[in-house]
Amino acid sequence: MLEAVGALLLEAGYDGLTVDAVAERAGVHRTTVYRRWRDVGGLLADVLDAAADDTWSPPDTGTLEDDLTALCQEAYDALAAGATLTTALIAVSFRSPEAAAALSRFWADRYDRCAVVVERAVARGELPADTDARAVLVTATAPVYHELLLLRAAPDPALPRRAARAAAAAARAGTQLLSAGGR
Amino acid sequence: MLEAVGALLLEAGYDGLTVDAVAERAGVHRTTVYRRWRDVGGLLADVLDAAADDTWSPPDTGTLEDDLTALCQEAYDALAAGATLTTALIAVSFRSPEAAAALSRFWADRYDRCAVVVERAVARGELPADTDARAVLVTATAPVYHELLLLRAAPDPALPRRAARAAAAAARAGTQLLSAGGR
Known part of the structure; x- marks a missing residue:
């Protein structure tokens, strides 16, 4: 069922995502879908919550x-791939409050899991102990979303490294910048 | 006419934005609107292009x-105000390619105008001469959009200052970070 939702969203966007279409794609009776989800927003929220229920963890380089x-x-x-599921879900979050809440939960969970990246850097002595992990992670990743999703700039392969370097430099510059005290 | 589009977009979103509704709100005959804009996407693109035709310039502190x-x-x-015209326009950009292109043009123009902020810092000796103005500006502003628009975090009044400080520190750290050579 959840795979059917993802496939439909990618193909036809939110406008093509109806309970009937999901039922047909998943090969189940429409009443089965209606019994479980009252509308498309709830269905999407479940897709996102299911995506968060994985074993993903950040790299340890x-x-x-x-x-x-x-x-x-x-x-x-x-x-950068263009019409991806990520882009489709973000687009939908502007139209369905339930999908927006689910996307917020999904991202909050991902940023929580990534805090270990900053904790390891603190343990190695790379960063001050009071570094605000979320602020460092958002500083690093936000320019990627901003350039590709909002500004719709041409993909620049140097962007990931540049954004990461800038965030790491700001974090190393210390307690007045990306620390809990600076909040 | 353009004010009518903005008001409708804010009240009813893209779904409430029809050529007929714009004509009624603006108090003109619908054929007048149809003569000038074939569809809502073109209309929105004109709203954005009109918004760019102003005398806005960045602060000089x-x-x-x-x-x-x-x-x-x-x-x-x-x-942070919630349902603003900015948010509505960004939401629409995911549904209308013409609105997306107009929004990209609008932002490209704003970031171009802001380059003077970095140029003045270079002239004052605050930054290396080869600093990439756009990279600095995106590093500073991206976390604001990311937290409020995508992550939908609770507004944190300390965010603007924190994001600006981090970008300034990264830029000061030099040529390997946010310089033209680092692209």
Whole structure:
């Protein structure tokens, strides 16, 4: 069922995503779909919640800059391909409050899992102990989403490394910048 | 006419934005609207192009960090209010290729105008001469859009200053980070 939703979303967008279409694609009776989900927003929220229920964990390369670069590269690859499921889900989040809430939960979970990247850098002595992990992670990844998703700039393969380097440098510059005290 | 489009978009979103509704709101005959714009996408593109035709220029506070903070604050204020025209236009850009292209043009123009913020910092000796202005500006502003628009985090009044500080620190750290050579 959830695969059917993803496939339809990618092909036809939110406008093509009806309970009937999902039922047909998944090969089940429409009443089965209606019994479980009242509408498309709830269905999408479940798709996202299911996607979060995985074993994904951030890379461990041995340095902050390389860990951040790998995270930025993953986001870059998901967005630079054009009409991807990621882009489709973000587009839908502007139309369905349930999908928006589910996407927020999904991202909050991912940023929580990535905090270990900053904790390891602190343990290695790369960063001050009071570094704000989320602020570092958002500083690194936000430019990738901003350039590709909002500004719709031409994909620049140097972007993931550049964004990661800038965030790592800002974090190393210390407690007045991306620390809990700076919040 | 353009004011009518903005008002309708804010009230009813893209789904409420029809050529007929715009004509009624603007108090003109619908054939007048149809004669000028074939569809809603073209209409929206004109709204955005008209918005770019202004005398807006970035703040000149005397320091890079304060200039960047003012820019981040402007974006923050436009997004933190919730259902603003900015949010509505971004939402629409995911549904109308013409609106997406117009939004890209609008932002490219704004980032071009902001390059002077970095040029002044270079002239003051705050930054290396080969600093990539766009990279610095995107590093500063992207976290504001990312937190409020995509992650839908609770508005944090400390965010504009924190994002600006991080970008300024990364830029000061030099040529390997946010310089033209680093692209």
